[in-house]
Amino acid sequence: MDPLFVGGTMLRRGLLTPGNPVRIVRQFAALGRWGFGLAGELRQAAARSPRRIAVIDEQGQLTYAQLLDRAERLASGLPVAPGERVGLLCRNSARMISALIGVTTLGADPVLMNTGLSPSQLATVAKDQGLRALLFDDEFAERVALVEGVEKLSEERVEELIAGAPPVPRMPPPERPGRTIVLTSGTTGVPKGARRPTPGGFRPLCSVIDRIPLRAQERVMIAAPLFHTWGFAGLQIALALRATIVLRRKFDPAAVLDDLVRHECTGMIAVPVMVQQLMELPVASAKPALRVVAVSGSALPGGLATRFMDRYGDVLYNLYGSTEASWASIATPADLRSAPSTAGRPPHGTTVAVLDEAGGPVPVGEVGRLFVGNEMLFDGYTDGASKSMHEGLLATGDLGHVDPSGLVFVDGREDDMIISGGENVYPAEVEGLLADLPQVREVAVIGVPDEEYGQRLAAYLVLREGETLDPEAVRDHVRRHRARFSVPRDVIFLEALPRNATGKVVTRELPR
DSSP, X not given: OHHHHHHHHHHHTTTTOOOOHHHHHHHHHHHHHHOSSHHHHHHHHXXXXXXXXXXXXXXXXXXXXXXXXXXXXXXXXXXXXXXXXEEEEOOSSHHHHHHHHHHHHHTOEEEEOOXXXXXXXXXXXXXXXXXXXXXXXXXXXXXXXXXXXSEEEOHXXXXXXXXXXXXXXXXXXXXXXXXXXXXXXXXXXXXXXXXXXXXXXXXXHHHHHHHSOOOTTOEEEEOXXXXXXXXXXXXXXXXXXXXXXXXXSSXXXXXXXXXXXXXXXXXXXXXXXXXXXXXXXXXXXXXXXXXXXXXXXXXXXXXXXXXXXHHHOSOEEEEEEETTTEEEEEEOHHHHHHOTTOOXXXXXXXXXXXEOTXXXXXXXXXXXXXXXXXXXXXXXXXXXXXOOEETTEEEEEXXXXXXXXXXXXXXXXXXXXXXXXXXXXXXXXXXXXXXXXXXXEEEEEEEEEETTTEEEEEEEEEEOTTOOOOHHHHHHHHHHHSOGGGSOSEEEEOSSOOBOTTSOBOGGGSOO
16 A cells, blocks of 8 residues: 555655656656665755755755755865764754755765754763764854864855865765764753664655645745754755755744745744744734644644634644654644644554553553654664664653544653652643643743652743733642642742753753
8 A cells, every 4th residue: 555655645745747757767866876865855856956946044045956066065075984973063054954965975974963052062962973073153163162073164164165176966875875863852961862764765755744735846944943853854855845945044933924924935844832932923914825834842832733723724733753753643733623732643654552561552541651663763872772662663752642533642751750649740731731821921840859749740930921920820720620739839930941942941950
């Protein structure tokens, strides 16, 4: 059935439309020679649509032919050997894409560095990953100063390498394809490097675009950071679709909304906090013509999905996955209308299982450990470690359940669950409850030590401008809807939650 599924999905998404026969032959020949990694996807797009605009950023725009030329020139000029690792500390830009693909074209391994890393974290990651070189945006020059033992390539130096390299019309594929390394979020410690697999064909792409209906040659704003698993996945999808990618170095909700309208974007790749910030803007007179807004990276706060679709239409899709598992399930607008907190259903070729501590299945509706299987599971961490597996399925590290209709729900992280007075308590459940309060802008709930009960919950709330809320009113709200052991002992009001560059709350920075 897979050939029928792949062929049908490609046809529905506009990937099998007629065109210049010579270009089509070159397109598939490029995939045959280079494979389905970023280097191959850029080459197939440049072969089929060389003059199509590939990227629009704050510096201008590049066609697919121009983007490929920059990537190949950089690959020929980099002071790096195949198999070595190159860090990329860059914001979203055409420069980052050409650097990323240039590194893989050479057969070196790009390591996507989180722009939110501190100088000491950056130095530690560079050492742990054994970087040979580090390409960085000029704004990070001071941070890079602490990194030792690597070739440091500034924006100016990269441009010199590209300008000084001769055109390479038919650069051969490397003996060993470059492998992209994505860092884990590092919200509780130093990030680890996870080796991303290279797709072996069209099926992984089709599994996603079957549920998230992005089409060939769309204009897609990738707002999620390209160093993040979801931003990186968005880039892979966009190149495969020969889309025009719209980028902005930093996320600013008003500027992004303007870009969506001005560049006539029909798709958007984002993380949930970005959608939340868009909703805090006044209703604009000119709305973007969005068909698809696909989010991933963290849970959707309570009620956000419904509010967003009430304003922008039923265009929101929520992908639940991780750096290690790629994807586990995808929620469509219909799923989110029926159950706004759902993570959706597993796409084609993906299995989700809810297991108990002994590895046995739990009854429908009961909470257990979430495991996932698909062909894009990561190849382990760069330090040689991996994650728990059970009969070919990877542990996500999350707890969840599946309802009678087959919808997946994530109830929280395994290591977030607390035991209060002998009862299991899930902070995420209380977070969702408090997020529904009209006065609350954002909320985080964690477990803290307690002398009497062992552990209790602490709630951190950021209120909307002009709103007030009493701590006891917060506790009363939880008492009315949950058991007494779910009531937070501490209610703390903050100006903002500490978040990393991908919008995840950094719990270790919450005041205790």
